[in-house]
Amino acid sequence: MAEKTTEELEQLRDLIDGVDQQLLHLLRKRLDLVAQVGAVKHGAGLPIYAPEREAAMLAKRRAEAEAIGIQPQLIEDVLRRLMRESYLNEKDVGFKQVREDLGKVVIVGGEGQLGKLFGQMLNLSGYQVVSLDKDDWQQADALLDGAGMVIVSVPIAVTCEVIREKLSSLPEHCILADLTSIKSAPLTAMMEAHKGPVVGLHPMFGPDVGSLAKQVVVVCHGRGQQHYQWLLEQITIWGARVVEAEAPQHDKAMQFVQAMRHFCTFVYGFNLCNEGVDMESLLQFSSPIYRLELAMVGRLFAQNPELYADIIFAQKDSFGVISHYLENFTKALTLIEQQDRAGFIAEFERVSQWFGELAPQFRNESRAMLQSVNDLKSH
Amino acid sequence: MAEKTTEELEQLRDLIDGVDQQLLHLLRKRLDLVAQVGAVKHGAGLPIYAPEREAAMLAKRRAEAEAIGIQPQLIEDVLRRLMRESYLNEKDVGFKQVREDLGKVVIVGGEGQLGKLFGQMLNLSGYQVVSLDKDDWQQADALLDGAGMVIVSVPIAVTCEVIREKLSSLPEHCILADLTSIKSAPLTAMMEAHKGPVVGLHPMFGPDVGSLAKQVVVVCHGRGQQHYQWLLEQITIWGARVVEAEAPQHDKAMQFVQAMRHFCTFVYGFNLCNEGVDMESLLQFSSPIYRLELAMVGRLFAQNPELYADIIFAQKDSFGVISHYLENFTKALTLIEQQDRAGFIAEFERVSQWFGELAPQFRNESRAMLQSVNDLKSH
Known part of the structure; x- marks a missing residue:
């Protein structure tokens, strides 16, 4: 130079x-x-x-x-x-405390990641929070004594069992809530086990979010909304948006949003592994968009398999939803096998029509995202 | 207040x-x-x-x-x-011009998006660029006269045909290059059609990138590297990284990076459409990560179907790669059908092992991305 x-x-x-x-x-x-x-x-x-x-x-x-x-x-x-x-x-x-005379909040599964996060947020808002984890059932009576609200945050596979067997004699003024990612069965279990206020919540985010700002919490009403309305306000103060839904409609959507999606991501990684793909050369050739996609697959496998098993096995109907996906995959593959380029284009256009205005909107949205992703690249 | x-x-x-x-x-x-x-x-x-x-x-x-x-x-x-x-x-x-005595650059398919982008970058670097598009073949002799480099940027389906039938009598000093997303067949066609310098390029980005900074361009050497070395330097000056590869190895990777991936994305949308999913409720319940995934699917359908048909149908072997994916999908689905939770977890752990260090690395990377995505959310 x-x-x-x-x-x-x-x-x-x-x-x-x-x-x-x-x-x-x-x-x-x-x-x-x-x-x-x-x-x-x-x-x-x-x-x-x-x-x-x-x-x-x-x-x-x-x-x-x-x-x-x-x-x-x-x-x-x-x-x-x-x-x-x-x-x-x-x-x-910290955050403003909406309800000051609640009494203790007991989080069943309070040592799990999501239970911990909610405990922390409630604590920052001035509530007294105690955890009741799986080894604490012998002291359950003492821990539950004086509770104004009990929040269930245990693995899906045991949620209903815990509610039915352990929480059927709460005092009637106590609020019973859960944070499970399906809503119909836990809500039914809570309504049967408890006579007082009941509400089902599904926080639509992982426990590693730094802040609840802009996140979504789905609420399925059980009974006695006037008694837990303050909780929804509290969640809003944390920055999240509360979205009301009917439990069956929520669960149906979750078959796509969670079960099918996580399953497809699993299969993507499973396939790369079984094919013995050379990841290094894949990454070498990766555009930002593909690197992002690989990262979305890889991140799954850095997490707890139990969690994903829970989600995928939670609803029996999910098998049907995933089977339909497989049928559609097979149908589309036939187009490739028969080298039916025109057929592929026709189907592509039909799907584009179906997406309608959302397709260009998604294109613009993802462009902004991809630019941020590219900013992160350092070599 | x-x-x-x-x-x-x-x-x-x-x-x-x-x-x-x-x-x-x-x-x-x-x-x-x-x-x-x-x-x-x-x-x-x-x-x-x-x-x-x-x-x-x-x-x-x-x-x-x-x-x-x-x-x-x-x-x-x-x-x-x-x-x-x-x-x-x-x-x-503008950019520094690495080679000043090149003569004209002719871009075959210069009206296509990628051809246009390269024409623009070359122009900004001081080169004289002319486009030879599909309606210009009658004036081909005049357009090609005095060309120091010819770049082929036409749909994959016709790339080899165009090279063989139209570009077999270029003067020996002229550089022949292509921008196709597969490399073996076009490189062979160029080597047969032309006696002078030959180089295969694959820009690993869409034509809508704002800048080439940090992007990747794969180069497969043909013949006479000393004569086109300046071009690789020129691309580096634009900010991109030049990655050398053997054509067959590149093409094999592209079956995963492009054909299989685009096909899976297509099927994802195809399935949502065929199942008549209510997109509005899916979006209502979407966490940032799922919204990003839907956006990645939706963006495909805002684009030209021909482009994706070209990529998916380009390599006959891709059918095999996609079929294997289907087999693995079916295998994994059996675990769900048989409610084999332990089997699922065992397979999950095997794949995690295979990803090794990459899994936690991807988790951290995607966390940063997801935070940017969340920043973009306005409601």
Whole structure:
């Protein structure tokens, strides 16, 4: 490299260093201000995530960016990343307690990942939380004594059994809730075992989310909503969105959203393994989109097999849903076997029609995602 | 809301507005400085993407962030987003021309998306580019006259035919290259049709990437590398990474990376459509990870069916690869049918073993991706 070039580059890099110093201090300042907003909201019991306000603020910033020749999407992306950081920091402040006279919350399976997360959130909101895990049943009476709410968060395979055998003599004022990923059977079990308020919840996220902001919690009402309405408000204050559903409709959707999907992901990895594919050369040739797909498959196998077995084996009907998938796979494969290119294109177009407006919407959404993924690549 | 709360929130929001103004101006300043770096590099013919420099700079910033109580990942993410913006802006400056005495570049299929992208990149690097599309064959002699390089970028189904029938009398000094997503057959066709330098390229990205920074281009050498080495350097200057491969090894990997994968994605959509699934309720219940997966499926159907038919039908062997997948699917489904939970867990653990270190690595990678995806969610 010519000496002059080296010198010019060094000078510019010094200037960039200086700008980055200012940038760091500005980020620090913004995080502090947002933390103050959080503290005020906390005092007033307002939710940490306010979609309309956020949208209005972003629209304003986009316009300001454009005025000085910056792509609006750039400032939006930077601010969204900052907002994520602020949501995470909310946890340090704690959350407003919606119901102060509840008494103790007992989490059955409180040492599991999801039980722990809910325990932590309730704790941060001022509730007294105790865990009742599988080795604690001998002290169950003492632990359950004075409970205002019992939350069941045990593996699906034993949820109904635990409810029926262990929780049939709670006092009538006590709220009984569960966090299982299917809803019909646990809800029925809770309604039968308990005479008081009953509610089924399904948090639609893994226990490794940093914050509940923007996450979804499905609620299936059991009995006595007026007695647990505060809990739904509490969840909203944590930043999550509460979506109401009927248990059978929820369970039907879960056959696709969970059972079939996890099964397909499992088979994808199972197939790569059985075929003895050379992962290194696959990764070498990977575009960002394929690397993302492989990562989505690989991440499954870094997790607990029991958890996925639970989900896949939870509903007997899932076998039917997966069998239909297999039939459709076979049907489509026939097109390849018969080298029926025209037939393939016709089916492709039919499915496109069916997706309708969602297909281009998904294309745009995934483009933004893929760009973020590409940003993460370091070589 | 209490008046005092409203007032406090408004004051804080005014302060945040002020910080954001400063932030915008700082971003503008940084983009300008990086553009100046780009101009200096352009003059000196240095690649726009320098992985080691980037890593060193990020490490420094992370340490500085930590010193003032900012999560290192926050500044890294913000800077990566800014770097993406800078890469995009490089296009406005243009790129250094590695070989100045080449003569004309003719892109056969220059009106296709990928042909257009390469034409644009070559143009921005000072080359004279002409397109020879399917309606231009009558003027082929005039268009090809004086060409220093001919790049074939037509649908896979006709690539070999076009090479054999139309490009067998190029002058010996002319470079013949192709951009097809399989390499063995086109490379053989080029070697037979042309006596001069031959090189097979496969850009591992869609034509909608904004910038080539960090993308991968696979190169399969044909003949006379010394004559086209400049082209590989040129691609590196655009920011992409050139990965060398043997054509058969590349094609084998593509049966998984492209044919099988696109086919599975197709079947996923085909199945949702045939089952008449209620997309709205699926989306309502979607966690970020599932929404991302649906978006990856839906995006396929927003694209050209011909393109996917080309990829899936390109290699006869792909049928075998997909059939094996079907066999493995059936095998795994038997475990569900027989309610063999223990068998499922055993297979799961075997696959985990096979993924080895990659599984936890993928989990961490996908966590970062999923967090970006969640940032994008606006309700």
